[in-house]
Amino acid sequence: MRAAIIIFIFITLCLISGQVLCFMLIGCAGGSLMFKCMISNQRETNEQHKGKVGISTEIQHRWDYNGRFTLYDDENSRFFTVFIRNLSREDHGKYTCGNNQKWSHDFDLKVNNESGCGTSVILDKYVGQTITFHCEYDKFKSHTKVFYRLKEGPVHVLNSSQSSQSSEEKIILSDSRKDHFNVTIRNISADDGGVYLCGVERDGSDDQPSETSITHITFIKEIQLNVYGGIASVQVQAYSSKSVFITCKFPQEFRRNKKFIQKDSSQKIIVDEQNQWVQHVDHFRASSKASAVIGESVKLTCDFPEKHGETFKHICRENEQKICESISSSEQKRFEFSVSSAGVFTAIISNVSERDAGVYWCGAETRDTHLTSVSLTNQHHLTVTMPPVVGREGDSSEIKCPYNAKHSSEVKHLCKGKCFTEDAQNIIRSDEANKPKISAKDDPELNLFTVTLSELRAEDAGIYWCAVRDEFNLHTDLMIVMKDAVTREASVGGSVSISCKFIRNHMRIFCRGDQPNICVRDGVRVSSNTRTNGRFSVTDETSAGVFTVNITDLTEEDSGKYWCAEESSGSFVFTEVHLHVIGGSSMIVAISVGLILLAMCLVLVLLKIKYNRKHGIISSSDRRETGDHDMVSFKTDLFLNMRKCQ
Template identity: 35%
Template sequence: MMIKCEHPQYKTKPKYICKESDGCSERKNPGVQDEWMENGDVSLYDDTRAGVLMVFFRELKAADAGTYRCGVNVSHYTESFTELQLNVTDDAMFVTESAHLGEEVNISCQIPEEHKVHFCKEDDNHICQNISTSTVTEMNGSSERNEERVFTVSISNVSVRDAGVYWCGAETRDTHLTFISLNTKIQLNLILAPVVRREGESAEIIFSYDSIYKSKSKSLCKGKCSTRDRNTLNEEKETKTDRLTLNDDVTARVFTGTITGLTAEDAGKYWCAVTLERDVNYLYTHLIVIMNEELNLTKYEGDDMSIQCKHHDEHQKLFCKAHEPSMCVKDGVSLETIRDDRFSFSDEASTGVFTVNITDLREEDSGIYWCGAHIITKANLQLL
């Protein structure tokens, strides 16, 4: 939540905020003017040009509710303040959106009909104040119910800079106070082009980053990187396996992880993690490993056939007919759907295998098939 307290007549006087229901025992002040400063669980900004104290609350808790005093020290003996009541509810929402580099993405949220919309993007200090600098091609609201409306922002030509955390909420203004309640968190992940390599080859996983992260340490992260069971690859692991090399070119602002001697275990989703107060994992790509062992199938017309395909991610399955696997990769690592009643799929998630069944084989079914997920097997089908 953001609170803006206006004190236009005391622009350069020291300002503070405290919880009156606690007796104002702890007064939080910026300490420095015209610069965001962190003070405990809040960040404060004393805007001396406008005479405004901005207070940004992160991750509100039920205990934060109460009466606050937003004031200014006029002199040693005199102060001026405004009281405000903060209520904390459980209606916060978290949404994850993913977009491919160069695409357009729509970010939507609901706000009460009578409130002004506030849409912002977190900066390096996790403060959400301004709209993203991206090209906003659409910003409108449409009524769905009597009390709430859907607000949509469209960002065109998505770039690396657009990845991150956005917030959407309602803005309410009183005489000398502005309340910005940010209750919808949208994490925008950017999907980079997949890396397709054969077993035994080397793969370069390349991430570009914004200039603000030049001095930050970076790591290559595989799998569920936002949870405790994530698998982080780092320099220490390189020493153990001697197959991983990490390179950070700060001049070109490119971070590269090179894996040699690829195996099936190397396949999967990789994130670029930048170490700040917490790891930021907004950019990811898929490493697809083609197994050297091929399936050579010879059948007669009219026969039925089954092909077993390996996978370790039930949301990413691939089966298609093409000369090269790169032709199968559509929108990153999406399924190439086959609209034919003769083709059916069965999945045994516990075994890491899904099966493709083809009935009543025809001459046009001959050719090269690719199946799997991040691990892909080549199947050559010849009909007699």
């Protein structure tokens, strides 16, 4: 049992009327206290006073107030009731209860300051709801429990012999028999708002009061109940063969209560302790599957009624309890909506990460003060993969495995094949030593597990899975590019044959692209399944382990990088191909450039001959042929100098 932390007010009450009756009253600082004072047969003014502070009743059957002090006089009783609220240390001193000073009860009031008593709470509820809250009583398990409404209602009592009251009551008290009792108020109305007090009935000791004890009520907790108007009815619109998602607001303190939705009085759908729907009927259209690569973007397509073109577009993601939750404000900046056509909008998720995997719903949303409804039209199962890794034969490659921060202290796995399945091949774990050609490093600060594979071979190609236990799995493709590349040249208008080796008799692909992974995804021209595609065709020489791609009617635009690929169950082995197509406009350009250069050289030769003759410079041939005429000399110089231009 936890230690009781209580602040008490000690009031010694003595009756001076032939006998002296003394007893102690105990209350909590910050709490309240209620007790009775005896009155004489002469009914005059009843009064309680402390020094100059006093309060009295002039009329029966009415509460009289003076700040924190309250009196109530019932003419049918020999007592009048005294109520003191919000007790404090300043309440120390002597007090007197009396009937026009004909007789008196003198008592001392003492208050000690300690914590944990006299608590106060504020509860907000709606009309028609039921509320349950706790009233702590610490060590007073055997005492009578009391619930009281300030200024208005009677005292509700739960006797020590009772465990609970009838469930038919509007206000129900039930005792936990530990350190608190529960108060339930059913079907709250606007009139139920106000201040309530709860506590225990006791005498001057901590023991259970006897039948002859003079008792009082120590109120330990004060509850301010605010009641708001009921939720107005709201019309929710849905569409045939579609679905609807409805969000209902409720006060925070009801977060642990069972939730339900009800149609009429006989059709009630509730959730169980695990917050799962107990029963529901699916009318969802077939869901779609989408895959995204970490760091890239993915597009989800959603339908909506055309007449709701201006309504708010909505996307949510299922949590572990299968409840579709709105995207958090911190993540919304990565979600972009755009209307692509009438009745269709797209939700684009950018910079995808591993945490984005899951089930999404989208549709058009309508709102009301207390209720939001979404006509759900599409369900998307989004899987997330890591970017493919491309390694070259004989080199090294790194496979980087990101993981959630909550898994930082757990063992990470890299497997070829999905981890924890029968066919999975364990590559390395974060708690293992490095292996030949395999090393690993776990960086909890970056939430990254990195594995390095060295001396790559074609057999290393495949799908690798990163995993933490069996609840977190991501996969990537390791693609191997062989060392030996293929280079071919051909002329415009002609054809070319490109032969590539293959290791096993699996699916063969020929495609174009700067990167092999992009080539396979976006640029497949022909394959062993699709053997012809326009100017492209493929033939196999299985016995030689070679497949040949033929390209006809070549153009200069056909020049570029191609890839021969062999694929088996996600394993890709590539051979790089470089194709150069020459001719056509390239030949014309070459001839044109040559003629221009030749013409320029001829002009320079003529200028040189003219210069030599003008200045009397004779060529070596002229010196040998001094008898020839000038024309022969000119032709000779021209011939000799033209040879220099070649």
